Amino acid sequence: MVAARAVGFGLPVAILMAWVLTRYRFVGRPVLNALVHLPMVLPPVVTGWLLLILFGVRGPIGILLHDWFGIRLVFTTAGATLACAVMTFPIMVRSVRLSLEAVDGGLEQAARTLGAGWFDRLINITLPLASPGILVGAIVAYATCLGEFGAVITFAASIPGQTQTLPLAIYAALQVPGGEAKAAELSMVSLTLALAGLLLSEWIGRRLNTVLGR
Amino acid sequence: MSISVTLRHRFPAIRMDIAFEVASPGVTVLFGPSGSGKSTIINAAAGLLRPDIGVIEIDGRVLADTRSGVWLPPERRRAGMVFQDSRLFPHMSVATNLRFGMRRVAPGAIHFDDVVSLLGIGALLDRRPHTLSGGERQRVAIGRALLAQPHLLLMDEPLASLDAARKAEILPYLTRLKTALKLPILYVTHAMDEAAQLADSMVLLDAGQVVAFGPVSEVASRADLALARRDDAGAVVICAVVENDVGRTLTRLQGGGATFWVPLLDLPVGAGCRIRVPAREVILASRPPDAISLHNIVPGIVRRIAEDSVRRSVVVEIGLPEGGLLSRVTPDAVVRLGLSPGSPVLALIKSTSIEVL
Numbered sequence: 001m002v003a004a005r006a007v008g009f010g011l012p013v014a015i016l017m018a019w020v021l022t023r024y025r026f027v028g029r030p031v032l033n034a035l036v037h038l039p040m041v042l043p044p045v046v047t048g049w050l051l052l053i054l055f056g057v058r059g060p061i062g063i064l065l066h067d068w069f070g071i072r073l074v075f076t077t078a079g080a081t082l083a084c085a086v087m088t089f090p091i092m093v094r095s096v097r098l099s100l101e102a103v104d105g106g107l108e109q110a111a112r113t114l115g116a117g118w119f120d121r122l123i124n125i126t127l128p129l130a131s132p133g134i135l136v137g138a139i140v141a142y143a144t145c146l147g148e149f150g151a152v153i154t155f156a157a158s159i160p161g162q163t164q165t166l167p168l169a170i171y172a173a174l175q176v177p178g179g180e181a182k183a184a185e186l187s188m189v190s191l192t193l194a195l196a197g198l199l200l201s202e203w204i205g206r207r208l209n210t211v212l213g214r
Numbered sequence: 215m216s217i218s219v220t221l222r223h224r225f226p227a228i229r230m231d232i233a234f235e236v237a238s239p240g241v242t243v244l245f246g247p248s249g250s251g252k253s254t255i256i257n258a259a260a261g262l263l264r265p266d267i268g269v270i271e272i273d274g275r276v277l278a279d280t281r282s283g284v285w286l287p288p289e290r291r292r293a294g295m296v297f298q299d300s301r302l303f304p305h306m307s308v309a310t311n312l313r314f315g316m317r318r319v320a321p322g323a324i325h326f327d328d329v330v331s332l333l334g335i336g337a338l339l340d341r342r343p344h345t346l347s348g349g350e351r352q353r354v355a356i357g358r359a360l361l362a363q364p365h366l367l368l369m370d371e372p373l374a375s376l377d378a379a380r381k382a383e384i385l386p387y388l389t390r391l392k393t394a395l396k397l398p399i400l401y402v403t404h405a406m407d408e409a410a411q412l413a414d415s416m417v418l419l420d421a422g423q424v425v426a427f428g429p430v431s432e433v434a435s436r437a438d439l440a441l442a443r444r445d446d447a448g449a450v451v452i453c454a455v456v457e458n459d460v461g462r463t464l465t466r467l468q469g470g471g472a473t474f475w476v477p478l479l480d481l482p483v484g485a486g487c488r489i490r491v492p493a494r495e496v497i498l499a500s501r502p503p504d505a506i507s508l509h510n511i512v513p514g515i516v517r518r519i520a521e522d523s524v525r526r527s528v529v530v531e532i533g534l535p536e537g538g539l540l541s542r543v544t545p546d547a548v549v550r551l552g553l554s555p556g557s558p559v560l561a562l563i564k565s566t567s568i569e570v571l
Contacts, residue, residue: 104301106297106299106301107301107303107304109262109288109301110295110297110301110303111303111314112261112262112287112288112289113260113261113262113288113289113291113293113294113295113359113362113368114289114294114314114315114318114358114359114362115289115290115292115315115318115319115362116289116314116318117289120318125303128305129304129305211305
């Protein structure tokens with residue numbers, strides 16, 4: 001659930017970010033690029049802590065969200081979603097960007113001479129052609145979300161049924177005497193989901209490439 | 215109506231300074247070696263390349279005038295473009311590709327079914343671009359550009375990536391298209407056969423400069439241009455069929471103010487056609503010969519004599535009442551006949567050497 005929502009919210013933003021990073025050259029571009037990739041190289045606990053600082057009840061963004069919309073992110077499912085989305089954001093941006101860069105600019109020129117404006121081209125030419133990379137990125141991000149541990153436990157804690165993700169549950173089970181059986185069971189689930197995700201992305205990628213005639 | 219283009223642009227390697235004005239509708243062939251600036255002109259006309267200075271006017275419609283800040287983006291120019299590499303959308307069927315531009319403009323005079331039959335692509339509609347041959351792909355690309363109801367058609371070496379057989383397969387479609395549509399067409403090529411077959415006007419380019427421009431019958435018959443020193447140099451004459459002599463299996467053509475006999479054609483009297491007279495097939499004489507198999511003895515006036523030192527020959531330009539002919543002969547022949555600009559001369563041409571296009 002958390003993973004699906006994280007990808008659902010994260011993907012459009014990731015596409016937009018990838019689009020900006022591929023198409024435009026601006027002053028802050030290297031900085032923005034570094035910021036996007038930060039969660040990938042930072043220890044997840046640090047990411048979680050930064051989120052806590054920013055989105056916490058007393059954090060600058062957290063206060064705004066709470067006062068204006070009555071939304072509390074810390075220690076909630078929404079918080080777990082946010083943590084997951086931030087952690088998988090670099091994965092999605094990377095794969096979307098690679099596929100956007102691979103789209104032949106000549107095809108977009110052709111679309112222009114046929115009367116298609118920029119949004120028309122994005123929807124009908126660029127995104128369909130980049131779709132294999134976008135989907136593969138989304139699926140890998142989904143699978144990664146399922147395994148997200150550090151940032152989630154720091155930002156959203158591990159509340160069973162609310163913010164407890166699969167690895168958190170496994171970890172919790174291992175802390176309890178005699179919980180090995182449960183941990184093994186959950187680990188199998190985790191393994192299956194991850195494997196299924198990877199196989200699915202492989203298959204979809206191949207199918208789409210056939211459709212696109214590559 | 216006319217097409218007028220003025221361009222100035224500085225590339226790292228070359229400075230372009232282009233200005234020409236040609237008649238519209240009709241095919242204007244931009245002709246020159248690679249790197250001469252042909253594609254720059256066509257990309258600027260499409261709006262895909264913005265030159266330092268550019269004024270482009272088609273039939274009185276200003277597409278660009280950088281001096282007064284006018285620069286229509288490509289999507290608002292109504293300039294259909296056919297690229298060398300066809301650029302069909304790989305994720306769409308042929309039919310969807312064809313309709314891409316059509317769905318984005320108000321219905322116009324060019325109809326889907328007409329284009330499909332004109333280009334012979336009816337059997338391809340459900341196919342995907344990657345399953346098509348190069349020639350088929352180019353025909354679909356031409357159809358796609360036409361269905362966007364363009365006011366101007368731009369073709370950037372549309373046949374350059376095809377082998378001779380595929381080229382021969384498409385050229386008739388282009389010739390048909392040219393007569394069926396009353397459109398201004400800018401056509402980039404460096405192949406003489408395409409230019410001779412399609413051009414109404416020609417713009418000769420070299421190293422970013424315009425060398426000459428005008429009607430094809432004038433430009434192709436000028437001895438002072440590099441064009442005349444090519445192996446395949448030859449004049450193009452726009453003709454009409456005057457007589458079909460079935461008994462002698464000959465057709466008489468009238469064009470350029472002269473008469474030409476060619477082997478019997480499948481065209482009715484009055485039909486238009488164009489002929490190409492290769493320079494190396496034209497013999498010069500000062501008196502009409504008798505007892506000779508030749509059918510064409512065309513009187514004219516020597517207009518220019520240009521040396522071609524590479525081939526140790528000269529190219530003689532023979533003026534006809536309208537347009538002219540080219541003849542490649544030895545310098546010795548010029549001396550023996552006493553030819554100089556202004557002297558009358560007879561051009562002897564075998565009827566079988568004349569290429570009817």
